Amino acid sequence: MIARALTIAGSDSGGGAGIQADLKTFQELGVFGMTAITAITAQNTLGVQGVYPLEIKALEQQITSVAEDIGIDAVKTGMLFDEERIRLVAEKIRHYNWDRVVVDPVMIAKGGASLLTDNSVDALINDLLPLATVATPNIPEAEAITGRSIKTMDERKKAAEDFLKMGVHSVVIKGGHDSGSDSTVDLYFDGKTYHYLEFPRVDTKNTHGTGCSFASAITAELAKGTPLAEAIQRAKEFIHLAIKYSLNIGGGHGPTHHGALRQYKEDNLEVGKTWQESVAAK
Ligand SMILES: Nc1ncnc2c1ncn2[C@@H]1O[C@H](COP(=O)(O)OP(=O)(O)O)[C@@H](O)[C@H]1O
């Protein structure tokens, strides 16, 4: 049977982030994708023009509908909007005993618009994070959740330990915002060992939806039964290629190219080389 994944997140009309990024990623990775929409955003590559939360009952019913008929192998949470919705989602995860849970604690869009109300961090920490198989904060989100300033890798490791104390099973603190270096290093901490996922930094402004797509790639792999460490490694390859071959559309931060990894595989190219180098080497 095909693996089934559910994303509980906000809709991005611009198609690069949120529910739309998650569904595209699920499809690319061979997983049947389902959605429970928390809020609708009017959004494009330039920013967020409007945020419209759906009523709580609508969110509750979407989750119940798919859980009780189709079934869920892995679930991902993205933009949850406020503490009421965070609590509902946590209650549903507990109710259905879902144990492959990726929590991307979305707070602020790249352009600075708030996607989570200010007083929701406590609900995130107390209700949702303890249910996470893996949480995937970026550096500003990790700072807001742990209350630490994170400038160095040592500070990032301390923050990762704080996450484990909050009850998450493991955490990836992403390095996309650490713009000072030639590489992007994501720190994965499983409670015992620190793993560094390092890829060259791509010099591009097209990073709309990188976090959503990375977290949904982990979710897709978990749905298929891939062990967590390997799921994270594969997700990093997926997002690296999607950024490297990102799409220059719109006037601002363009979206990633969700089909990049598939095209690499179809053309039998080597991950890590540029497209041109790989084609030339064939
Ligand atoms: N310019 C870039 N080049 C290569 N990888 C990147 C770049 N920007 C982000 N990434 C990667 O994309 C993923 C999402 O990271 P990040 O941008 O920090 O998350 P978010 O979208 O939540 O802010 C991470 O794996 C990160 O390392």
Ligand SMILES: Cc1ncc(COP(=O)(O)O)c(N)n1
């Ligand atoms: C509906 C929605 N959800 C999440 C994000 C964050 O996107 P990113 O992956 O770039 O951090 C977004 N811009 N819009």
